[in-house]
Amino acid sequence: MKFYLCIDDTDNLDSIGTGTIAEQIREKLVARGYGPCSLVTRHQLYIHEDIPYTSHNSSMCFCGEAPASALADIIEIASGHLDAVAAEGSDPGLCVLEFDAERDYQELIAFGKNAKKKILTKADAISCAQNNRLHLSEHGGTGQGIIGALAGVGLRIFGSDGEVKAGMKNIEINQHYRVSELKELPELTRVLELRTKEPLDDAVEVEVCGRTKTVLYRHEYVLFVVRSAAGIYQTINKSEIRRMGEYFYEQ
Amino acid sequence: MNSKKTLPADAWERGQAIALACAAFEQDVEEEWVAQEPVSCYNCRYRRFTAAAILCMKSRFPENPK
Structure with missing residues (x-):
């Protein structure tokens, strides 16, 4: 069961x-x-x-x-x-x-x-x-x-609410990681662009800009990132994730 | 913090400056950190979140004179 x-x-x-x-x-x-x-x-x-x-x-x-x-x-x-x-x-x-x-x-x-x-x-x-x-x-x-x-x-x-406890603790801030590397973490199953909800390919690089967290989204552990004006995918700070918490589950 | 011992929800720099100078600061468990800076009122065990701010509750715990 x-x-x-x-x-x-x-x-x-x-x-x-x-x-x-x-x-x-x-x-x-x-x-x-x-x-x-x-x-x-x-x-x-x-x-x-x-x-x-x-x-x-x-x-x-x-x-x-x-x-x-x-x-x-x-x-x-x-x-x-x-x-x-x-x-x-x-x-x-x-x-x-x-x-x-x-x-x-x-x-x-x-x-x-x-x-x-x-x-x-x-x-x-x-x-x-x-x-x-x-x-x-x-x-x-x-x-x-x-x-x-x-x-x-x-x-x-x-299935679309909550931060993963202890998630992303061992990731270094201000470093770049390929999506394939991030997906080796137990607390991460997908990397999604926040606005489109589209998954990033394994070869794409993500810049870890600050303390961030993976969240439960559609029953998966998801790291949300945003695409900067320069075309770089960047993580979202934890405070922003907390703010978003109230509308994740409405989608 | 102001006379009511509150800070707005996102006064990150002030939260860090106050905590760095605060003898009572005590870090909360990591999953409850909100600020990027580890030493910050927003990451302190003695803060309580309200709808749009945090409130310092240290005065209610004088038995912990850190």
């Missing part, structure tokens, strides 16, 4: 990040013999003063393969890890979905999209979880993290 797992609200200002905890859970699942598992993606949710996020309101999600009988074990491993490492004062939530390719997940995807633009409640999340037969659990504090955890699964299933 294919599963999706997402966590949210596990950190405080002194703790390790939610993304690192997601990676630790993934490592535990792989050590148990499950997998392969995907990279972790970070899903930006609504920024609003009435939402009690630590500093940026994002959730962390990955998917993987496991035997059909493993769902309860996956939930137990993830829950145990969250209970052990979630930070004091945090409000952790866990969502695990056994994916059914025959099922319509439009309500879940809509929940994820809505969590990017309006305030949702725990009751909203519980209702959506029941309708879609997925696991949703609170792990301390107010348990408010179930909202982001559920939204992250919806957005990951949607």
